[in-house]
């Protein structure tokens with residue numbers, strides 16, 4: 001029996017890489033292995049939907065030599081197929097298996113399928129990895145109608161690029177408006193207007209029910225009976241957590257791998273972090289599974305430190321960004337129905353800066369092309385500072401001065 005403890009990270013992306021580095025930085029001196037099904041060195045996913053250019057080599061999360069420098073083994077092109085929690089072994093699709101003293105599941109999510117007839121046809125795409133992005137990039141260079149099923153961030157970012165390339169674009173959104181759940185109805189309206197202004201056709205309250213074609217998609221049928229010719233379809237209607245390994249090992253799951261606020265699952269051998277995991281955030285007080293790059297990295301960092309024996313909780317305000325038509329949408333914190341929305345007037349054109357107050361305390365802020373001001377609100381949001389709605393709405397009041405009382 002080898003006495004050097006071995007930590008195995010399953011999933012080499014935002015959360016897994018951050019966790020492995022954090023284990024080392026927190027003093028863990030045993031073996032660390034990151035296993036990923038993909039064959040590329042861990043790379044950044046956010047650039048995959050921003051321009052659809054420069055996709056020959058994906059942008060690495062950390063420089064190639066860093067893994068070896070930190071004594072981290074990278075095992076690529078290898079899928080973990082089973083966790084044997086009795087014997088603490090990890091079975092690989094190569095037929096090999098490894099001993100692990102602790103497991104971290106950072107297996108992320110996969111695009112949700114629509115499960116409707118014709119979904120197997122060619123040129124019906126989803127977007128999660130570099131191969132998907134390359135396939136989409138090729139289709140964006142092809143004339144014809146692009147139908148996007150689902151008006152989430154990925155669909156909207158792809159729509160923006162497609163319009164800039166002159167494609168005819170339709171978004172089919174099941175809800176009353178794209179993104180209404182994230183920044184709320186009023187801001188979602190602004191974003192929708194930006195897209196319609198750029199020439200995107202948005203069909204709200206509709207879903208696709210069938211795809212027609214020979215080997216490739218030619219037509220999309222909607223639930224109200226309307227038909228649209230389509231050269232390409234992008235399905236971006238949410239994700240499902242990759243929690244099968246956890247479920248098969250009897251770990252508690254609930255549309256996520258359920259963890260405590262340190263990243264431990266219901267099985268002491270197995271930890272989880274990133275998009276696949278849910279935890280009660282000390283920031284929001286709610287159990288949540290968040291799908292943002294920055295959150296996955298911070299969560300991985302905290303859980304990696306805990307696996308090294310520390311007691312760290314990720315209490316940062318959730319943050320995300322999205323780029324559309326050369327503009328950057330950013331949001332810190334989390335709003336809820338019932339929060340008071342305060343808008344600071346636009347400094348130019350379509351930009352906006354919005355704040356949400358709960359019982360007089362700042363809980364979230366979002367901005368379109370207002371990065372400097374938004375950054376100034378982050379510390380206020382993190383400590384739920386008491387600020388006045390009048391000051392927030394007044395462009396003459398510097399945000400850094402707020403919450404000082």
Ligand SMILES: Cc1cc2nc3c(=O)[nH]c(=O)nc-3n(C[C@H](O)[C@H](O)[C@H](O)COP(=O)(O)OP(=O)(O)OC[C@H]3O[C@@H](n4cnc5c(N)ncnc54)[C@H](O)[C@@H]3O)c2cc1C
Nearest residue numbers: 011013014015037045046079080107108274275291292293
């Ligand atoms: C196109 C795109 C654009 C995005 N843009 C933004 C953005 O602008 N801003 C933002 O905040 N967020 C963005 N996101 C979301 C962000 O990328 C995710 O939140 C982040 O990648 C989550 O990281 P993760 O490590 O939890 O999981 P993932 O990145 O999903 O990685 C999971 C890894 O686990 C591996 N894996 C799964 N199962 C196994 C197994 N059994 N064996 C071995 N390996 C396995 C997979 O191969 C994968 O590499 C974007 C996502 C996509 C897809």
